[in-house]
Amino acid sequence: MNIEARIAELGLELPEAPAPGGNYTPVVRVHDMCYVSGHGPLKPDGEMLRGRVGSDVSEEEGYAAARQVGLAMIATLKANLGDLDRVVHIVKVLGMVNAAPDFQNHPKVMNGFSDLMVEVFGDPGRAARSAIGMGSLPGNISVEVEAIVQVRD
Numbered sequence: 001m002n003i004e005a006r007i008a009e010l011g012l013e014l015p016e017a018p019a020p021g022g023n024y025t026p027v028v029r030v031h032d033m034c035y036v037s038g039h040g041p042l043k044p045d046g047e048m049l050r051g052r053v054g055s056d057v058s059e060e061e062g063y064a065a066a067r068q069v070g071l072a073m074i075a076t077l078k079a080n081l082g083d084l085d086r087v088v089h090i091v092k093v094l095g096m097v098n099a100a101p102d103f104q105n106h107p108k109v110m111n112g113f114s115d116l117m118v119e120v121f122g123d124p125g126r127a128a129r130s131a132i133g134m135g136s137l138p139g140n141i142s143v144e145v146e147a148i149v150q151v152r153d
Contacts, residue, residue, distance in 0.1 A: 003084035006120055007074070014071050015044045017079035021138070027080040032088070034149040036076060038096070040141040041068035050140045054103030057142055062097060065142035066112030073147060074120065081151060088150040090117050090127040096144045099133035106131040113145050 007014070018039065020026055028035045041049035053062035078084050095110035097103070110131035117125030127147070137144050
């Protein structure tokens with residue numbers, strides 16, 4: 001099954017690929033590796049999920065925000081690659097959680113992103129990962145994720 005068919009089977013809705021919010025490019029490709037800039041939890045209606053996990057939003061809402069980041073990143077990969085079947089492996093993920101000072105479950109929040117990647121891409125969606133807490137994120141978004149993705153021509 002191809003990846004776009006899998007997305008449809010799962011009933012997922014991708015947002016529009018987000019435009020850069022500054023002087024950078026969403027994806028830089030070097031040989032067979034794509035370096036994907038940090039993405040936020042962009043919903044299909046163009047709104048971002050906001051709030052600090054552990055104070056403004058729950059851990060479960062943080063998980064949902066991380067999952068939404070995954071959908072935004074998939075939209076960017078599709079826009080830049082043209083065909084999601086070109087994705088070979090999600091190699092490395094850095095997840096940043098906008099967290100209250102006493103929040104400690106950053107990995108559980110980031111499972112929202114990681115679980116989605118495995119649902120969509122299968123085992124090649126399972127990446128090396130870091131999950132860290134941040135004092136703030138741009139626009140008070142709940143989660144930001146950047147990734148390194150191996151692709152084929």
